[in-house]
Amino acid sequence: MSDKSVVLRYGDDEYTYPVINSTVGDEGFDIGKLRANTGLVTLDSGYGNTAAYKSAITYLDGEQGILRYRGYPIEQLAESSTFLEVAYTLINGDLPKADELSAFKDEITQHTLLHEDVKRFFDGFPRDAHPMAMLSSVVSALSTFYQDSHNPFDEEQRHLSTIRLLAKLPTIAAYAYKKSIGHPFVYPRNDLSYVENFLRMTFSVPAQEYVPDPIVVSALEKLLILHADHEQNCSTSTVRLVGSSQANMFASISAGISALWGPLHGGANQSVLEMLEGIQANGGDVDSFIQKVKNKEDGVRLMGFGHRVYKSFDPRAKIIKAAAHDVLSSLGKSDELLDIALKLEEHALSDEYFVSRNLYPNVDFYTGLIYRAMGFPTEMFTVLFALGRLPGWIAQWHEMIKEPGSRIGRPRQIYTGEVLRDFVPVESR
Ligand SMILES: CC(=O)SCCNC(=O)CCNC(=O)[C@H](O)C(C)(C)COP(=O)(O)OP(=O)(O)OC[C@H]1O[C@@H](n2cnc3c(N)ncnc32)[C@H](O)[C@@H]1OP(=O)(O)O
Numbered sequence: 001m002s003d004k005s006v007v008l009r010y011g012d013d014e015y016t017y018p019v020i021n022s023t024v025g026d027e028g029f030d031i032g033k034l035r036a037n038t039g040l041v042t043l044d045s046g047y048g049n050t051a052a053y054k055s056a057i058t059y060l061d062g063e064q065g066i067l068r069y070r071g072y073p074i075e076q077l078a079e080s081s082t083f084l085e086v087a088y089t090l091i092n093g094d095l096p097k098a099d100e101l102s103a104f105k106d107e108i109t110q111h112t113l114l115h116e117d118v119k120r121f122f123d124g125f126p127r128d129a130h131p132m133a134m135l136s137s138v139v140s141a142l143s144t145f146y147q148d149s150h151n152p153f154d155e156e157q158r159h160l161s162t163i164r165l166l167a168k169l170p171t172i173a174a175y176a177y178k179k180s181i182g183h184p185f186v187y188p189r190n191d192l193s194y195v196e197n198f199l200r201m202t203f204s205v206p207a208q209e210y211v212p213d214p215i216v217v218s219a220l221e222k223l224l225i226l227h228a229d230h231e232q233n234c235s236t237s238t239v240r241l242v243g244s245s246q247a248n249m250f251a252s253i254s255a256g257i258s259a260l261w262g263p264l265h266g267g268a269n270q271s272v273l274e275m276l277e278g279i280q281a282n283g284g285d286v287d288s289f290i291q292k293v294k295n296k297e298d299g300v301r302l303m304g305f306g307h308r309v310y311k312s313f314d315p316r317a318k319i320i321k322a323a324a325h326d327v328l329s330s331l332g333k334s335d336e337l338l339d340i341a342l343k344l345e346e347h348a349l350s351d352e353y354f355v356s357r358n359l360y361p362n363v364d365f366y367t368g369l370i371y372r373a374m375g376f377p378t379e380m381f382t383v384l385f386a387l388g389r390l391p392g393w394i395a396q397w398h399e400m401i402k403e404p405g406s407r408i409g410r411p412r413q414i415y416t417g418e419v420l421r422d423f424v425p426v427e428s429r
């Protein structure tokens, strides 16, 4: 709270609403009593101005392009940390000491296997099923195997669900990939690091054991860190909303995976690659594609551009663009799609349409090019985003469930339908 307040006048009456300070100086005001005072609700399309929660996990300044997890700048974490260290920090609040990190990793490696019956779910999916659909279905199905986890107020079970999800999501993701190419599943190997194990389960084939490439491992660690949390984005808000009904963690995270899948959110990384391929098939004609976007032809957008909060740049995109160059050159690969992406970016950043709307590359613009260089098919890109986002979803779920006085998420509406009318029997209509 601060000593400031916002006074609203409605009719002849005035109402005072307290201003709430953030720890970094931003402010909001609490309109919790607005409806009780005035009978009014607020209408805020897409929640553009609504803070649904107070949160101590991730700080984001959209004007200055700042992103911090638990106060640590994303640039430092991406440079010097590991994904599991970041996961621990997001979930527990502070960087782990050496023994805490080692205990966390040990616990995770003990839970990487999936129950053998889970394989039957994959048998039932069509071969061309989208891996995001498999991921969300199987995560939801985990709640059938761990029925003791259904009470969100059981602290021990909350911890176990956290470890199980972190441990099993890479296995589920790798199985989804194997299903899509018709290859046998590869069981986890617990002597490898989190990222190495995932890459091996994905890329090993019976005739050839995958040997993790240090360039790929370190690039994937970095990408997972950069995706690990992003305050109240669409999928995280979904996790919180589902969790606010006291649904278990598996159900909540499964819903978050579904929300992430959409092309306006995490699914944009797949759409970017498809857009670049489309431009390539059209002879690399960037100008006519940009014109199409500006004309809003068929609602086409420059995918991987624009952000609800970032209005100058997305700090993750800066790091990822540099990483795309590094990874491609370290792997000795060149990609015509990278040249098209660079041209698109250059064009858009000097075009009034994009400049006046504050449209810059977001986290999804360059990631697909790195994933592609690593050997992932386009349909797996959003799955990789989900692997990265998991600790953020979990941290936010914990924060929501532990918040004293936490309430079920339930927006109001402004009704625009018919006024009262009488039922008419079918034969008289
Ligand atoms: C991990 C993430 O989720 S990052 C985001 C990933 N999504 C994408 O990359 C998809 C492309 N981007 C977008 O669709 C949007 O920028 C979003 C969804 C990210 C943010 O949307 P909003 O904040 O609701 O912005 P909104 O849709 O209101 O757009 C504002 C204006 O910019 C335009 N605009 C926004 N993004 C784009 C884009 N990528 N290409 C072209 N025009 C765009 C809109 O048409 C609108 O123009 P108008 O004022 O003439 O109507």
Ligand SMILES: O=C([O-])CC(=O)C(=O)O
Pocket: 229, 230, 232, 233, 234, 307, 308, 309, 362, 363
């Ligand atoms: O914050 C958002 O709206 C989308 C985003 O960048 C993310 O989830 O990483």
